[in-house]
Amino acid sequence: MPRWRALPEELDPQVREFAEQLRRLVERSGLGIAAVADRTGYSKTSWERYLNGRLLPPRGAVEALAEAIGTDVGHLVTLWELAERAWSRSELRHDVTMEAVRVAEAKAALGEYGPPPATAERAEPPAAVAAAVTAVRGEDAGRPATPAGGSGSADVRAKAIPVRGPRSRRPGGPRRTRLLFVVGAVGALFVIAAAVLLLGSGDDGKVATPAPASVSPSAGSPSAAPAGVKCAGSACAGQDPETMGCGGSHATTAGSATVGTSYLEVRYSKVCGAAWARITQAAAGDTLRISAGGAGAAAQSGRVGQGADGHTRMIAVGAPEQASACATLTSGRKGCTVPRTASPGEAATAG
Template sequence: MPRWRELPEELDPQVREFTGQLRRIVERSGMSVVAVADRTGYSKSSWERYLNGRLLPPQRAVEALAEATGAGAHHLITLWELAERAWSRSENRHDVTMEAISVAQARAAIEEFAPEQGKRNGHPSEKAVKGAEAAEADRAAAPPGPERPRMPTAAATAPPTAPYPGAAPSAPGVPAAPDSSEEGRGGRRRMALFAGAAVGSLLLVAGAVFLVGTGDGDDGKPVAAPKTAPATTAPSLPRGVKCAGKGCTGKDPEAMGCGGAKAITSANLTVGTAYVEVRYSEICGAAWARITRAAPGDQIRVSAPGGGGGASVSRSGEVNTGGEAYTRMVSVKTIAQATACATLTSGARGCTDRTANG
């Protein structure tokens, strides 16, 4: 009877229940993981991930297991659907958490360079708001009198007038006597508030000019804006598929959701007693090599042409135990671009597009 690893503590309860059911079905069947892989068409390493809660199997794999063991497919698929929804919720929570962390880091970086006074992130600072509220309270509490301008205007160039009723007008060039009234103090507070806001705005503009530059070169001519790559939209991938094209090169096909029912065998041959395949996923735009009925030490390799006429790209794998192995993926544009080659410990060699016996 197989000895299972402890399931991850963070595993969702519905995923945990479904994985436990898979284990019980395998135990009752008396089959090893290798035998389950042979009967279902999914690799031994994939079933190890499924039965240890590291990866949720595709529906086709669950149906193949039910058929191979005689288990009730309807009940098992129902459990799989519940587990699949729980697995998706867990992935969404992870994505939202990572997005929130990124937003928090971006805000922290912006606030590090924001001015101490004036506006911050497009809104008045707390200090400015409190100052405005205090000035408004002073104005409301002041005795009735003529309205004084809140900001200097063109009227400042007009002939001097008395600052308040009964006061003598000040001579040109001579500052008026300090106003000790509540209205005067309120006016000074308002002027200080607006002056602080103006200084903050100037600092913000100066910082933007310093970071972006004036737009003129050393010869006084406008500098052309830097060329940026056109915005591209990431391709929409089916649920569970995590890469496409060049993004799949060097990655595990099962972990990226490219294997199982999403892949086909595009080429194959027999080398000695080993069975060699090229596995191709159109959704992922990638291929890999798989070898079964092999011995420990047998090697497998997948190759594909490099982009733009460059050197070919290849990935290799080696059989350890269980009689099978597969490589990581290489990006391909067509089903015929990938080639799988095997080198056995017996000395036999062969490739899907040619064979050679040594």
Template sequence: MSGARPEFVLLATELRVLRERAALSITELAGKSAYSRSSWHRYLGGTALPPWLAVRALCQLADEPTPRIRALWELAEAAASGRGAVREAPVTAVREAPVTAVREAPVTAVREAPVTAEKTEPTRPVDTAVVPVEQPAAPETRPAPRRHEQRWWSVRALAFTCVLALCLALGLVAAWQRVRTPEAASPDAATASASGFHVGCVAGACTGRDPSVTLCGAQPQTLLHRVTPSGAGLEVRYNPLCRAAWARVWNTRLGDTLTLSEPGQPAQSIAVHSTRQLNAFVHTPLLGLHAGPTPLTACLSETPHTPATCYRLTAH
């Protein structure tokens, strides 16, 4: 499933948990639904998006409420259809206004009118008066706007438009994820994983909780895989995002008890009491781990009078 979409992998993981809870094989699941064995192989393997009717049928068989699974299915459906992609806002080119040169009005020179002196007496000089002539004032002209100032304001307007569109798109995506992912609004919501989904708890807050409900069961690490002397399979699994571990067994017998413990912490255990659990995975609640290497002990006891088969390991 390395090439599968992360949303498909998350949905497929939850569907496998539901199938294990319902204690149904692929053949039985195909017989109780309207979909073939090959289709269920693709749905549970994360290589194809199942229709909602198929997911709802599996929820009914496993007595699982549909809202949480519906949210995961809608995330996968949005990724498949491309509706979850954020489109960039179109950039509108800003044209610069043409700069009109303002021509200065020509200044018309005004010639002074000659003054003729009148003679009153031939023996006395005649005083001449010079009349000043005012020149018309030149019309005021405004300097043309500078070209680089207009370009600067155009660039600022374009940058502001792009930033505003990007902030709006990010806000819409964040709001959509909060609506579609109920676990993100809970107080126990942890950090997002690289695949784009949230886990429901971290470390000590996970102790005693169900791996499938908290999404810690998605893409875990297998720390231990053994076959016990009685023929039962036993695994210890760990999710680094949750910093929590749990143990699971299969091919068990009635009365078997599985226990996972850590020094200084209450042990988490589960017993096989129903025939429906014999051919399905039976897992303990989560055990929250401290930071750093943590020693763990997983034990499977068949009856109260026989010694338990125990395995020791270290979680990093």
């Protein structure tokens, strides 16, 4: 079982009762502090502070402890809320007391109660000031007062209850506060303006405007292409259009022809900068070819295997009208496509 330290005498009674209740619950559960920390997610050091009265646990820690040891969360949170209000009142009283002490000491240091003795190496505060300091330090529910001249003594409440940093009241009051706010705001504006000038200006001193992204990808680089597109331009030559993501919604029919009962197309993908031939309603053994036109131009051939459809691999073209497709059926019929802009009657079909 944990060996508890004595709770600080300066604790508020409500906070003391809550800390003792937490200790009883932990003892009843049979858990050590390390096990409590592991099950609640709060560190062992934090729980040592909570259970020794040095720090009030947050509500989340209290709820986690109740769940870990199987006690009623609502009842324990009710006790925590009472302790939290008492803790806040203790902090407020401590802050008011310390501020009164600082004001009295500041007045004494400024000689408000009379000039310091000329012969003394270090003048002690007048008796009236010492009495005032002692009174304000001892006003918190009769707790031990710190000696007026004891610079090395710490306020006894600080050992039990962590308090916020001392509030310093600077001379000048609201007027000085407003002045500091204005100076800070102007300084912030200068910093923002400098950042804009340093980071956003071009060589001519004007603010640089980002260049619009190119619509079409550069040859051989799919970095600017839509998701799923894996090639562009010459990098697509000899590649399968479906595998490289150039087909589907990324492709259009640039030319077509009816060869016998088969339908022949030139499929063109702008994002890939490539074209290929496709045939549907065909028979196994039918062949098709895509070319860019002219002797020695790029071309790809294909053959229909099983099924009634087939397509060639791709060739790189700069525009859809640069590509044409031809098909030779096993029945002996031949035909080539014409651009989509031409009349369908112009399709070259051979018997």
